[in-house]
Amino acid sequence: METSQSNEPCTPAPSGAAGEAVCDLVTVPARQGLEAVDILRRGSGDAMGPVLHDGGCDTLGFLVPAGTAACWDVPGSTCTGTDGRGMRLAPEPPVEGSDWLLPPGDADLATDPVVLREALGEAARLIEAADSCR
Numbered sequence: 001m002e003t004s005q006s007n008e009p010c011t012p013a014p015s016g017a018a019g020e021a022v023c024d025l026v027t028v029p030a031r032q033g034l035e036a037v038d039i040l041r042r043g044s045g046d047a048m049g050p051v052l053h054d055g056g057c058d059t060l061g062f063l064v065p066a067g068t069a070a071c072w073d074v075p076g077s078t079c080t081g082t083d084g085r086g087m088r089l090a091p092e093p094p095v096e097g098s099d100w101l102l103p104p105g106d107a108d109l110a111t112d113p114v115v116l117r118e119a120l121g122e123a124a125r126l127i128e129a130a131d132s133c134r
Contacts, residue, residue, distance in 0.1 A: 023063040023110050025052070028077040028120060033060025035123035037101070040115065047115040050104045055097040062111045072113070074120050 028036070030053065037060070040048040052061035069081030 022066040022082070023049070024066055024068045024072075024079055024081050026062045026064050026068070026072065026074075026077055026079045026111075026113075026116060027059050028062070030057050030060050032076065032120060032123045032127060033062070035126055036060075036062075036116065036119040039119040039122050040111070043115070043119070047112040048102065049110040051101040051111075052098045053101045055099070060101065061098070062116055063109075064113045064116065065110045068113045074117055076124065077120060 033051070033053075037048070037051060048062075050063045052063070053059070054061075064079065066082060069079040072079030
């Protein structure tokens with residue numbers, strides 16, 4: 001797996017064999033991720049795919065179309081690519097020690113990376129504003 005940041009436009013890879021979804025994983029701190037989930041749910045909602053949380057609830061992971069890692073450039077987050085193989089969606093969490101916040105089937109196949117980028121930016125601004133009021 002690789003982590004990449006770039007300003008190049010993103011062209012996600014197609015789905016896997018027999019229509020299986022393949023995904024990259026955008027990981028963010030839990031606080032920012034939960035804010036982004038709220039923002040996405042208030043917005044179009046249909047642009048949000050499955051979301052993972054780690055066992056310690058330190059991070060949230062948004063499944064995005066395979067190929068997104070090649071152009072991901074959001075500060076404070078990482079996008080783990082899968083070298084074209086993609087992470088396959090299944091009822092069981094794909095990462096040991098994690099669990100689904102929004103499981104496959106309750107959400108679209110993958111979160112739209114453009115919409116996620118905007119939601120993470122808005123979440124970061126909200127957190128910064130809240131923290132500056134203390």
